[in-house]
Amino acid sequence: xxxxxxxxxxxxxxxxxxxxxxxxxxxxxAVKLAPRGYVPETLFPAIWKGVAAMVKNDGKRTNDVLFxxxxxxxxxxxxxxxxxxxxxxxxxxxxxxxxxxxxxxxxKEAVRRLEEKGIERVLASNPIFPMTAQExxxxxxxxxxxxxxxxxSYENSRFCKPDPRYYTEIAQKLSLDPKECLMVGNxxxxxxxxxxxxxxxxxxxxxxxxxENLDYxxxxxxxxxxxxxxxxxxx
Numbered sequence: 001x002x003x004x005x006x007x008x009x010x011x012x013x014x015x016x017x018x019x020x021x022x023x024x025x026x027x028x029x030a031v032k033l034a035p036r037g038y039v040p041e042t043l044f045p046a047i048w049k050g051v052a053a054m055v056k057n058d059g060k061r062t063n064d065v066l067f068x069x070x071x072x073x074x075x076x077x078x079x080x081x082x083x084x085x086x087x088x089x090x091x092x093x094x095x096x097x098x099x100x101x102x103x104x105x106x107x108k109e110a111v112r113r114l115e116e117k118g119i120e121r122v123l124a125s126n127p128i129f130p131m132t133a134q135e136x137x138x139x140x141x142x143x144x145x146x147x148x149x150x151x152x153s154y155e156n157s158r159f160c161k162p163d164p165r166y167y168t169e170i171a172q173k174l175s176l177d178p179k180e181c182l183m184v185g186n187x188x189x190x191x192x193x194x195x196x197x198x199x200x201x202x203x204x205x206x207x208x209x210x211x212e213n214l215d216y217x218x219x220x221x222x223x224x225x226x227x228x229x230x231x232x233x234x235x
Contacts, residue, residue, distance in 0.1 A: 002200065002234050004149075004176050005114055006167070008185030009125035009134070011207035013111070013141040015102030018209075024097040032089045036082055038075075046074040051128050055160045059169075063127055063154035090132040098140045104206070106224035108142045110184075113231045115147070122170060123148040124183065126190065127157035150174055161190035167197035184227065188214045202230060 007013055010021070026047075030040050050067040057066055072079050114121055123145075125134060131153035135145045145151060152170065159166040171178050178198030185191025186203065188210040194201050203221040210216070220230060 001180060002119065002182045003180040004120040004122060004174070004182070005231075006122045006124035006170065006181060006183045006194070006199070007111070007148075008183075008187065008191050008204075009123065009137055009141070011186035011209065012184060012191075012204050013104070013107045013123075013143065014137060015104050015107075015207055016100070020100045021097060024100040025094065028093045028096050029089060032093050033082070033085065036085065042075060046071050049074060054128050054154065055163075057159055057163075059158040059165060061158065063157050063160065064130065067128075067154060087130070087132065090130055090136070094133055095136055095140075101140055103140075103142065104224060105142070106228060110224065110228050110231060111143060111147055113228060117231070117234060119234065121148045122174070123151040124167070124170060124185075125152060126161045127152040127154050127166070128160060129154060131155055161187070162193035164193050164196035167194045167199055171197065171199075188212070188216050192216065192219070202227060 010016055010018065026044055030038070030043065033043065050071040053066050053070040054063040057063055068080065111121060123134065123138060125137070131151065134151050134153045138145050138151070150170065150173070157166065157169065159169055167178070167183065170176070171181065181199040182202060183191055183194035183199050184202045184204060186205070186207045186209055188203060188208070189212055191203065192201055192214070201219050203216055203219055204224070204227060205221055206223050
């Protein structure tokens with residue numbers, strides 16, 4: 001019996017083309033930080049190295065600590081004094097990136113269907129963003145942070161997808177039995193990694209990512225309509 005459903009964000013609850021989103025996000029961040037002397041030529045590579053560090057996190061520190069440690073080593077310790085500026089960006093200017101994202105009413109309907117059934121929801125988006133950004137992106141999808149029992153962010157996570165320990169950490173924090181959890185996502189490798197944590201997986205195919213051409217034919221999969229029908233069959 002499925003008691004908790006974990007949802008991915010990008011390409012799942014929030015349809016998007018990843019490259020367009022990153023371009024829009026970075027462009028706004030560059031404008032925000034330019035008055036402080038940041039330039040794209042060094043800013044963007046430093047961000048990507050910080051992300052790479054989070055993806056390789058061994059669990060000894062939360063992702064945010066690891067990101068800022070990496071970021072500041074590249075650009076200098078002075079960046080730590082600009083933390084309030086970054087925080088303001090994710091509260092305000094970051095929302096402009098919504099314009100390059102799609103909107104899927106059926107994704108919202110799927111979440112509502114689980115609520116009607118009394119099944120708990122977790123927002124299991126790869127925790128490389130601060131909580132402020134995660135909550136804003138939930139709103140872009142027409143949902144509310146209150147629709148989820150728990151939301152992963154870089155402040156509260158010690159692993160990233162596709163490390164199965166990312167899913168194990170969620171289960172442990174919320175005292176969930178992985179066998180009673182279903183992960184819904186669009187990335188065959190990253191979201192499919194929940195299988196190795198003992199969870200079930202449904203792959204949403206509308207914005208499917210399968211960079212390694214993995215075989216997912218044995219897994220439940222389909223579009224939003226198929227996902228809702230899958231939820232309708234849950235006891």
